[in-house]
Amino acid sequence: MIPAVGYPDEIRALIAQLKRLPGVGPRSAERIALWLLRSRQTPSTDLATALNQAQAEIELCPVCGFFASRTAGCTLCGNSDRDVTQLCVVEQATDVLPLERTGAFRGHYHALHGRLSPLDNIGPEDLRIDTLMQRLREGFITEVILATGSDVEGEATANYLAGALGASFPGLTVTRLAQGLPAGGGLDSADDLTLLRALSGRRRLAAH
Amino acid sequence: MPITSLRLRDFRCFESLSCPLAPGETLFTGDNAQGKTSILEAVCVLLRLQSPRTLAGRELVRFGAPGFGIAGSVNGRELTHTHTLAGTERRLLIDGEASTRPGDYLAASGLVVWMGNNDLELVSGSGEPRRRFLDFLGSQLFPEYRPALRAYEKALKQRNFLLKRDASPAWAEIDAYTAVLVPYGETLLRLRAALLEKLAPHATAAHTAIRMADGGAPASEALSLTFHPGGDSSQLSAQLLARRADEARRRVTLHGPHRDDFLIALDAMPAASFASEGQQRTIALALKLAQATLLREARGQAPVLLLDDIFGELDPGRRNALLAALPADSQKLITTTHLHWLEAHERPAARYHVVKGSVTPE
């Protein structure tokens, strides 16, 4: 009997790589792989170049935690027009984008790269809280806006930070994005108008 | 009328199912473990997005299938509920259009009361089944109930975990969760107290009605329900603060709605220890009938009654008393393994026989 023929190993390897991408199932991986190969030249080599460049160039800014380029630096921290007295604390680097789209906030950002969740083994020491404290000790910041999510873990993270900041910086104003964010959701699930309202209606948090 | 047709795909043991439902009674007969209860469960999940049998959506998916689908005509609209195991779990459609807010979907849907064989636990069991009973009712009456319950349970789990984790409790972290837990906890305490206040007179009345239809004397055995809250609905924060040393020692959250309960008494004697099994069954039926009355009062429409194999277990007197007490204008979906009681009963409009996940009209 003649064994059934499948794709050559190189194509199988490509499909296997594509399948690892988020949201790509085996069928789409196969489709994408064939499309890249059939249209030879440009799309596949452009993709490979872009991927290589992004990999080599992009890092997370050691100050704010947003995406930065190794050569051009951080577009947020490097912008001298931004208000140095206001700092907005978010869970993830990607949470900066919806807030920027509202156009209502001109201060600086600080991404924690996570939120408190004891059951997932994530404690304060796993978040970028030390770097946050360090930025505050420089003394320019007068208001911190806690823009963590409105679900249980996001709220708990905001509460924890309000307590820690209140204890270390008595003169600092600590506010929380106003209610109106969809309950149980992160920032990226809120539409721009909701976020705009939440920004303008932020409330002061008492240190506990 | 609430639900006129039901369609299933990969739900529990059903690969696919499509059956019209009668406005009055629809009866499903068959032996145990053939899928009768799953049909009632599917109706409950379609209408209320929750199962009375499990909290885990994945248990509802047929073994080996990627997800389940339930659809049906409800109050003249087509409701569809699909659940995929991988990725974006739940999708809700009203008349073919995606409904992103569960609240809108639930408002368009109907209300349900589930009556099952283990209802006896409401009287004889621990506080857990009584809290679930209040949750099932509260989720249908107050839009804020279920979100508050979900968030409360999540915050409680995190808080209890922190209390257990360290030799000396990390209060800064624990209190970050206390501050989340308290408002949700107070909301639940308040809503449950309101529920019990509304429910108690209906339960007493339903209990008297069943007893009298069963030949009991009207003056004896008054049923009473008394709420025992697990915390103060306006002082929960202070209560927890006052128990700090105890919490550090016992390593568990000592106040809050997770400790709520209500006392069921007959003539002021606790029914769990003093009532006979027969009396306890009557009380359990009364609690469910009271739920139906309350839901009708709130929505102006009789709830769908899902009656899971309860008639065979009752003695003839109690069975007939219950049949007489069931709200006449409610749609009823009934499963039964025993057929003996049916002979004395009016033939239902629709009757199906269920065998190994397939359904045939009788």
Ligand SMILES: [Zn+2]
């Ligand atoms: Zn930066």
